[in-house]
Amino acid sequence: MQVETKATTPIDGQKPGTSGLRKKTRVFMEPGYLENFVQSVFDAIGGGAGKTFVIGGDGRFFNAAAIQTILKMAAANGAAGAVVGRGGILSTPAASHLIRLNKTDGGFILSASHNPGGIDEDFGLKFNAENGGPAPEALTDRMFAATQSMTRYFTCEAPDIDLGTTGETTLGDMKVTVVDPVTDYQSLMETLFDFDAIRALFASGFTMRFDAMHAVTGPYATAILENTLGAPKGTVVNGTPLEDFGKGHPDPNPIWAKELMDLMMGENAPDLGAASDGDGDRNMIVGRGAYVTPSDSLAILAANATHAPAYKGGLAGIARSMPTSAAADRVAAALGIKAYETPTGWKFFGNLLDAGRVTICGEESAGTGSDHVREKDGLWAVLLWLNILAARKASVAEILTDHWATHGRDYYSRHDFEGIETAKAEALISALRAALPSLAGQTFGDLTVARADEFSYDDPVDGSVSRNQGVRIYFDGGARAVFRLSGTGTTGATLRLYLEQYAAPDADHSQDPQEALAPVITAAQTLCQMDNFIGRSTPDVIT
Ligand code: G6P
Numbered sequence: 001m002q003v004e005t006k007a008t009t010p011i012d013g014q015k016p017g018t019s020g021l022r023k024k025t026r027v028f029m030e031p032g033y034l035e036n037f038v039q040s041v042f043d044a045i046g047g048g049a050g051k052t053f054v055i056g057g058d059g060r061f062f063n064a065a066a067i068q069t070i071l072k073m074a075a076a077n078g079a080a081g082a083v084v085g086r087g088g089i090l091s092t093p094a095a096s097h098l099i100r101l102n103k104t105d106g107g108f109i110l111s112a113s114h115n116p117g118g119i120d121e122d123f124g125l126k127f128n129a130e131n132g133g134p135a136p137e138a139l140t141d142r143m144f145a146a147t148q149s150m151t152r153y154f155t156c157e158a159p160d161i162d163l164g165t166t167g168e169t170t171l172g173d174m175k176v177t178v179v180d181p182v183t184d185y186q187s188l189m190e191t192l193f194d195f196d197a198i199r200a201l202f203a204s205g206f207t208m209r210f211d212a213m214h215a216v217t218g219p220y221a222t223a224i225l226e227n228t229l230g231a232p233k234g235t236v237v238n239g240t241p242l243e244d245f246g247k248g249h250p251d252p253n254p255i256w257a258k259e260l261m262d263l264m265m266g267e268n269a270p271d272l273g274a275a276s277d278g279d280g281d282r283n284m285i286v287g288r289g290a291y292v293t294p295s296d297s298l299a300i301l302a303a304n305a306t307h308a309p310a311y312k313g314g315l316a317g318i319a320r321s322m323p324t325s326a327a328a329d330r331v332a333a334a335l336g337i338k339a340y341e342t343p344t345g346w347k348f349f350g351n352l353l354d355a356g357r358v359t360i361c362g363e364e365s366a367g368t369g370s371d372h373v374r375e376k377d378g379l380w381a382v383l384l385w386l387n388i389l390a391a392r393k394a395s396v397a398e399i400l401t402d403h404w405a406t407h408g409r410d411y412y413s414r415h416d417f418e419g420i421e422t423a424k425a426e427a428l429i430s431a432l433r434a435a436l437p438s439l440a441g442q443t444f445g446d447l448t449v450a451r452a453d454e455f456s457y458d459d460p461v462d463g464s465v466s467r468n469q470g471v472r473i474y475f476d477g478g479a480r481a482v483f484r485l486s487g488t489g490t491t492g493a494t495l496r497l498y499l500e501q502y503a504a505p506d507a508d509h510s511q512d513p514q515e516a517l518a519p520v521i522t523a524a525q526t527l528c529q530m531d532n533f534i535g536r537s538t539p540d541v542i543t
């Protein structure tokens with residue numbers, strides 16, 4: 001194999017965000033764009049010589065071509081091996097598992113998660129470290145620095161690798177192993193959950209719809225739910241991964257999974273509705289007539305985890321991202337275990353999981369997972385719910401109302417204001433930051449501020465500090481508003497306003513969340529002078 005050294009120059013803006021580098025697909029397809037970024041990864045990890053990597057993605061447009069590029073660059077950088085999903089397909093949690101199972105030096109995951117796919121939509125690439133988790137900030141900082149001084153990348157002339165069949169082949173001196181994307185992941189799930197109990201649940205007539213949203217979880221859900229657990233054929237819908245996700249927006253929330261929501265709120269609703277996103281790490285859970293917010297789902301899974309064999313011995317601790325509701329903290333307090341609050345982004349859970357401090361983690365953005373991998377895991381959450389439903393012999397709605405009656409309800413909603421001019425969004429946050437010292441004691445609408453700060457995270461494991469992670473306003477009476485700018489968008493800025501209001505165990509839990517949250521919505525919008533800064537007060541998306 002002849003290694004080719006290609007001269008290149010730095011490309012602006014290759015800074016990994018909340019979850020890797022995300023750009024318009026056409027940007028990734030520009031000459032050298034993907035190559036520069038991939039080379040920055042090899043440079044940031046001290047070169048590729050002798051190392052092995054997992055490579056796979058969610059199947060969106062440009063997935064297959066990008067994998068061929070990465071394979072050639074890995075070989076040229078001296079890598080010893082690559083483990084690739086057949087057809088270039090690997091869900092994010094499955095890739096995380098393969099990194100750990102094969103003890104590789106990391107992995108390249110090609111995905112823009114829940115963002116639409118296609119030549120005019122989004123593409124993304126992230127590097128996960130040898131623990132299977134997203135590269136920590138110290139590593140992404142090194143990658144970004146490398147992109148800023150990039151002068152050359154290494155590749156080689158070689159025919160494309162046939163990714164269509166499993167087996168071993170070579171690319172120069174590098175061994176390439178094409179694996180079935182589902183097999184190892186399914187084996188892992190079988191060690192975690194009581195498959196017999198779930199099988200019996202389906203055999204007793206339990207009904208479910210799983211919407212794979214034309215994205216990567218289709219093959220996983222079909223193999224596990226239908227072919228192994230005995231759910232009737234047709235339980236999984238939109239189960240074939242498509243390059244453009246059927247022109248849909250593969251984000252499992254009530255807006256983008258509207259068809260599933262309509263079914264679940266209608267007369268012919270099955271017992272359980274679930275969906276996952278583009279790369280299979282997010283989940284949505286909805287019972288008959290009962291939507292479960294991600295924050296509540298995390299709390300309920302944590303409170304009931306001991307029903308599943310893997311968590312029978314109890315949990316070490318629970319972690320949630322800062323904007324996620326406090327519901328999980330209440331469960332941790334009741335269980336007498338520690339609750340951790342981290343910045344948005346799964347990468348911040350990695351150290352806590354590695355150190356054995358927490359067993360279950362979750363985020364308001366529809367992510368839940370555990371120490372079985374180092375990514376959030378959509379199908380894992382669905383299987384844990386199924387395991388709990390099988391063990392408790394109760395409906396989703398009953399489990400939800402019972403949970404609130406025990407721990408109280410944290411009414412919760414997120415309002416997104418999309419496509420804002422970046423400068424305006426930043427001005428709003430700067431003004432909030434400047435106002436922080438004087439907010440306590442001031443009243444906005446009907447609510448008085450108890451305390452306010454900007455979230456900064458001190459990682460208790462490695463001592464690293466992450467600043468400017470969102471502005472938190474706590475009001476008297478158990479309400480909270482959080483402001484932060486999204487780190488996953490590809491155009492302009494998205495302002496996220498996270499709202500919550502606690503209702504004690506004996507309070508009314510039957511209100512519509514938007515009504516229950518009306519006072520905190522008014523207070524938050526007034527306090528940040530939303531209309532002045534961004535010229536609007538109606539969110540584009542409410543979840
Ligand atoms: C991705 C990350 C999550 C994060 C979410 C929202 O899914 O993996 O960890 O919570 O994006 O991030 P954002 O910065 O857009 O709010």
Ligand code: ZN
Pocket residue numbers: 092112113114277278279280281282
């Ligand atoms: Zn995702």
